[in-house]
Amino acid sequence: MDSAQRYNEEKKYSGSSGPRATIRLSGGGRYAGSCGQVMMNAELQAQVTFDVASIRADFPILARTIYRQRPLVYFDNASTTQHPQTVLAAMERMYRERYANVHRGIHYLSEQASAAYEAARETVRALIGAERAHEIIFTSGTTASINLVARSWGDANVGPGDEILLTIAEHHSNIVPWQQLAARRGALVRFCELSFDPEADLESFRRQLSSKTRIAAFSAVSNVLGYRFPVKEMVAAARQAGARTLIDAAQHVPHEPTNVRDWGCDFLAFSGHKMLGPTGIGVLYGKESLLDAMPPFLGGGSMIQSVTRDGFVPGELPAKFEAGTPPIVEAIGLAAAADYLSEIGFERISEHERILVQRMHARLGEVAAVHILGPACAHKGGIVGFGVTGTSHFDLAVHLDLQGYAVRLGHHCAMPLHQFLGRHDSLRASFYLYNTLAEVDGFVEALQAALQHLRG
Ligand SMILES: Cc1ncc(COP(=O)(O)O)c(C=O)c1O
Missing domain, CATH: 3.90.1150.10 (Aspartate Aminotransferase, domain 1)
Known part of the structure; x- marks a missing residue:
């Protein structure tokens, strides 16, 4: 029409x-x-x-x-959210008064922009209860965060005959990257069917885990049904089976208190635009030991320590996973959104x-x-x-x-x-x-x- x-x-x-x-x-x-x-x-x-x-x-x-x-x-x-005046003002102020590229200059504006960008990382760390700011990687959104893990961690850790466990309620962002990984590595994607009773679903999930499960990736809240998964228990069950966990928290972080240390998850992903922030910014949380061991996903500026004709040495966390000019003003907008929500x-x-x-x-x-x-x-x-x-x-x-x-x-x-x-x-x-x-x-x-x- x-x-x-x-x-x-x-x-x-x-x-x-x-x-x-x-x-x-x-x-x-x-x-x-x-x-x-x-x-x-x-x-x-x-x-x-x-x-x-x-x-x-x-x-x-x-x-x-x-x-x-x-x-x-x-x-x-659940698709995307609106913006309070404080988020709009924070982004406008950044463009009007402090805008420059980050981590690349010693001039005044670049220093101010870098400080604001790193302060935004600290705000996100506190928001999800992570231990260290460098466990927070800024990405373009949940989709990019999950693809990063599937490519970087997945290619290095998943092999023929291994299994990736998802639930049937996942968003395509938490299905397709794993299907692509499985196709590249000869692995199998399994789906846990659901009855929408958390206790029964936890049991089904347990039954699907085995020594072949390399990672269990599931949403904290379904974007279609609003179903709240028993995240902490599912993470504990996966860990007991020796599997890593990735939580798609796109529908959780914006709405409820989130604490990655309480959940004990290995990775967590969410998007800024679903929590009053702008588009183009998202977050990947990963445990330091895992992120440290993972190869960079995208190559380019900012993610290296050194480059010669023969190769490169990757930089430290979090720069290793933030190749190119990052979404600077969007990160400031996300932090303003997090502050607004936290205050309420x-x-x-x-x-x-x-x-x-x-x-x-x-x-x-x-x-x-x-x-x-x-x-x-x-x-x-x-x-x-x-x-x-x-x-x-x-x-x-x-x-x-x-x-x-x-x-x-x-x-x-x-x-x-x-x-x-x-x-x-x-x-x-x-x-x-x-x-x-x-x-x-x-x-x-x-x-x-x-x-x-x-x-x-
Ligand atoms: C549960 C869930 N996962 C992933 C996504 C993808 O988020 P984005 O498009 O911001 O990458 C969405 C978006 O609707 C979602 O609801």
Whole structure:
């Protein structure tokens, strides 16, 4: 559907839409308690632990309207997130006042830029509880971080007959690099199927581990279902089997407290743009002893100690894995985002999302033909994936968009998961700290109106 068609569709649709919720935290009506149970507004309101209205005021984009003056309701946070003023200001200030290349000059600006870049690394170290700043490698995102490990650690440590263990819920970023590694090295990729009950899934995971498993790579939170994996226990089981672990924390670090030492994982990857930061910056955490032993992945400037006609000597960590000019301003933006989130508190952010998910589960339960996918909300982060029987998901997503609701439709880069669930695609609403209960209510009402309209 092009924009002209959308405009016409909107004109048709606007006469029959359901009530459009205003953006507010409290108001009349019921709110959801635990999955499926409905709680009074005041009860749930009392659980909200921070002032969402003042948080929203920090995000300029949330004040804008779309189409015909409809408030924007942004439920596509698992894909990418919006930016608070502090992140925008930190990046602008860096470009305006301190911009130069890092680690390459002795001039004033270069020194300032280098100091800011290394301070950003320290901020990320503290964010995930790593022991040493040089265990933090800046990359372009989760995808780049996982590819780095699969290429550098994988080529050196995985051989014919070895196994790589994944779960069926992985994002393609945590599947394809391992499939490529397996093809290069004659290894096998195994998938742990899931029941979305953490205890049962931990058992299945254990059963798939063997002395052949060289690495287990899995997400902390599924980007489709919001399923929270029992990370610490899975890491311990893999370690007991003699396997290394990589955690795809793209949907965890932005939303909950993360501590790599508590988890005991070997590697961890996440992206800046899913946590209020800019695109083009991500993080690979690796244990020092592993990173030290790994060969560089990309070759070029900055990653060497010396180069002669005959070869090169790689530099120390973290430079060894940061060839070329790094994403300097993006790293400053990521650090500003981490500071913003830390100040609010990750416990409170995850609690807020839990309340939104509970409400969404309860309200979607009232809509006939809607099937929520995956686990009960007790085992979920702030993501709700669902399907609707008998109506085109595409048409629904377009109608919701015309009402101002940004949700995602498709396989969400998790085709094996959808094959496992016996589905071609799904709809996904994913929340963040700036979303409100009123938005959830408005969404379900808009969904009901869209279903009524489409079914005629
Ligand atoms: C769980 C998970 N892993 C990996 C990725 C890939 O992240 P990026 O595109 O920032 O590299 C995503 C993005 O949606 C994700 O949700």
